[in-house]
Amino acid sequence: MKKIIIGSIITAGILLTGSAQAKYIDKNTEANLVKICEAIKSNSxxxxxxxxxxSGITAKAVSKGLVCNGYDPVTFAIINKAQNTAKFMARKGNVDYEALLAKL
Incomplete structure (x- = not known):
């Protein structure tokens, strides 16, 4: 859980339109990013x-910038045996799911 929060904090910094050196992340944004990581892992x-x-963030932005436990959303889903959400996030991020699966 700690890794999810740290990954979410890093991702929130990337996704927010503020300064690249933002020191504060809204608690709601952080909670929403953690929920997204948990949902990816759930395979639902x-x-x-x-x-x-x-979250109010587009699926494309999530697929391009979110980091869950140090992995991009598609890789995170594959590692957690969540193929349904992996394929969904791959489509949203224009990622070749089969090629990524072959690398792992």
Whole structure:
């Protein structure tokens, strides 16, 4: 859980439009990013869609910039055996799911 929070904090810094040296991350944004990582791990596309909608961040931005436990969303999903959410995030981020799966 600690790694998810740290990864979310790093990602929030990337996704926010403020300065690259932002020192403060809104607690709500951090909580929303953690929920997205948990939803990716759950392998439920419905839960993932709801978490992304609740965050107010686009699915494309999440797939490009979110870091969960040090991994991009697609790799994080694959490592946690969540193929449904891995394929969904790969489509949103224009990532070749099969090629990424072959590398792992």
């Amino acid at each position: 596309r419905i839960r993932l869609n709801l978490a992304i909608e609740d």
